[in-house]
Amino acid sequence: MNTSVTQQTVAVTLNEEYCSRCSICSSLCPFEAIKKEPETGKIVLEIEKCQVCGLCYSTCPATAISSVYYDTDSLTGYLKRAKQEYESDILVIMCKGSSPDFEGVEKLFGVSKFIPLFVPCIGRMPEEVLLRALTMGIRGIHVLACDEDYCRFDKGSAVAGRKILALNLLLEQLGYGTEVITLKRNSLKVKVDKDKCITCGNCVFYCPYHAAKLENGAASFDLDLCRGCGLCVALCPAFALELENWEKERISTLISKLSLEMEKPKVLIFRCQWAVLPPVDEDFGSHVRAIDLPCAARVDMLHILEAFQNGIDGVLIAACHEEECKQEKKGSKEAQHQVMVLKERLSQIGLGDRLHFCFVAPRYPGVFTAELEQFTEGIGADFLKGGR
Amino acid sequence: MIVTVQKSLDEIFDSLSPYTSVLIAGCDGCTQPPRGLREAEALSRLLELGARSRGKKLDFKVTTLPKQCDSYLVADMLEPQTDAVEAILSLACGVGVQTLTQVLPDLVTLPAQNTLFMGMEAREGGTFEENCAACGDCILALTGGICPIARCAKGLLNGACGGSSDDKCEQDPQKDCAWCLIYKRLQKLDRLDILREFRPPRNFRAVARPGRLKQ
Numbered sequence: 001m002n003t004s005v006t007q008q009t010v011a012v013t014l015n016e017e018y019c020s021r022c023s024i025c026s027s028l029c030p031f032e033a034i035k036k037e038p039e040t041g042k043i044v045l046e047i048e049k050c051q052v053c054g055l056c057y058s059t060c061p062a063t064a065i066s067s068v069y070y071d072t073d074s075l076t077g078y079l080k081r082a083k084q085e086y087e088s089d090i091l092v093i094m095c096k097g098s099s100p101d102f103e104g105v106e107k108l109f110g111v112s113k114f115i116p117l118f119v120p121c122i123g124r125m126p127e128e129v130l131l132r133a134l135t136m137g138i139r140g141i142h143v144l145a146c147d148e149d150y151c152r153f154d155k156g157s158a159v160a161g162r163k164i165l166a167l168n169l170l171l172e173q174l175g176y177g178t179e180v181i182t183l184k185r186n187s188l189k190v191k192v193d194k195d196k197c198i199t200c201g202n203c204v205f206y207c208p209y210h211a212a213k214l215e216n217g218a219a220s221f222d223l224d225l226c227r228g229c230g231l232c233v234a235l236c237p238a239f240a241l242e243l244e245n246w247e248k249e250r251i252s253t254l255i256s257k258l259s260l261e262m263e264k265p266k267v268l269i270f271r272c273q274w275a276v277l278p279p280v281d282e283d284f285g286s287h288v289r290a291i292d293l294p295c296a297a298r299v300d301m302l303h304i305l306e307a308f309q310n311g312i313d314g315v316l317i318a319a320c321h322e323e324e325c326k327q328e329k330k331g332s333k334e335a336q337h338q339v340m341v342l343k344e345r346l347s348q349i350g351l352g353d354r355l356h357f358c359f360v361a362p363r364y365p366g367v368f369t370a371e372l373e374q375f376t377e378g379i380g381a382d383f384l385k386g387g388r
Numbered sequence: 389m390i391v392t393v394q395k396s397l398d399e400i401f402d403s404l405s406p407y408t409s410v411l412i413a414g415c416d417g418c419t420q421p422p423r424g425l426r427e428a429e430a431l432s433r434l435l436e437l438g439a440r441s442r443g444k445k446l447d448f449k450v451t452t453l454p455k456q457c458d459s460y461l462v463a464d465m466l467e468p469q470t471d472a473v474e475a476i477l478s479l480a481c482g483v484g485v486q487t488l489t490q491v492l493p494d495l496v497t498l499p500a501q502n503t504l505f506m507g508m509e510a511r512e513g514g515t516f517e518e519n520c521a522a523c524g525d526c527i528l529a530l531t532g533g534i535c536p537i538a539r540c541a542k543g544l545l546n547g548a549c550g551g552s553s554d555d556k557c558e559q560d561p562q563k564d565c566a567w568c569l570i571y572k573r574l575q576k577l578d579r580l581d582i583l584r585e586f587r588p589p590r591n592f593r594a595v596a597r598p599g600r601l602k603q
Contacts, residue, residue: 198416198424198454205511237414237422238452302426305433348397349438 018064025056030154053153054124123156196240203232208328230298297331314379415480417455456484524594532573539566
């Protein structure tokens, strides 16, 4: 692929003219991508290190940092539209990494009708958006963040907690009442069906966090260590494991639902939610749909086969670069291996070209777009020829 | 454990060609990599997709057994699942395929795997290493726990041969010379004296093939 073209758009930029050199961004950046140059005092952003968590964007007091994802305007725009669509004045903002299904959210916050807003990390939410939401007539804001030690961006969840504390104090002084914004924490974990376990030890070997053990004739997990990547689930030969909110059955249902609403030729994307940050109003048109997973490691080879059986013409897997995998650098690499093995087997029945694996990073949004375009074109050309 | 590799889908299609209703049976026993329910389901989906492109309709059911090499378990757990099934495609090693054939003589059992050897799974490298040849006359106590019957290309009892170079085997320089490993191991144990003893040819009658054992 022509990298000079695809790397033109950069997800995060720093405008030196606005920068007051306060260094808040560099002190918060979990990836040491923003630093103060000792000689000049200038703040510099090293985009190759940036993993686009958005912490710097949402905390910069001088609005010197801009982000192509989830910026104040697009979030406010979404809220305006969603308020009408969902006919509610309760907003629930959820980190994708830790949000249970809607029923789970209802239970957590005791609300049945709400405007959902999924973001990759609550730490990237600008306070301004929350304040604008209130001026828009939104009555209550619930925030669901990951447990602090579970945050894929290291400090995102903790910073979000402090911001909300400060905002609530401010809102109280302004006469909005106490605790206008409620914050809860949640983490999604593995579930074991001990009756199905065949004690093969796959989970013990593959778990990046050493959370799995074989004990008393079955796998057992230390849930304090589990970070919900789903690698063990996708590799369990006996279907003894499930990942909360990304259960096998639920993904299957989603595949058939998405396939029904698509037009031929159909392309389905399985993507790591940290490799591609979808815009709030993502629109793929009628031929493409995406399923976001907690890590490419949760991509189940059976789901890929199921997609083909459901009439999907092409399956694209988008994963983080190995060294940027949020699951101890293990998830994305293993996913690639599994996909390549499956691709080889698919090629034996003439479907090898229908499956494509790519490494992408949200810092260059164009790379994913180009991968998708190239793949979709190939599938489309094949389809016109009469396909399969 | 017993190490197996998948047969090509073409070969499986060929062997299945006379049948339309097939039960794919996984084995949760010692077959490695694990050939349990997931593998059975993955294979059924691949075959179903492949059959479509060949203009053929194949009906699959999938199941798995704790181990296919147990005649009682096969009769007890697998037989009740064979109604309207014409053939069983077994994901077990050759032992499992033959157990099924013997216990379910009215059905055809076909192998989905090639059975390679008994070996160790070296997880980190993702490799499987053969290390037991089931010779029936174990000498591991004399060779520092490293088997020259399985791991020396020539199966020598008094190695190393002259072909060993840089601790690798002349037959395949990717593989370790078993006798170099044995020497180093015995050196570490301070038992090089064992090597001074000449070992006569081993007892080939320890297991009369085919092996049989009455419990």
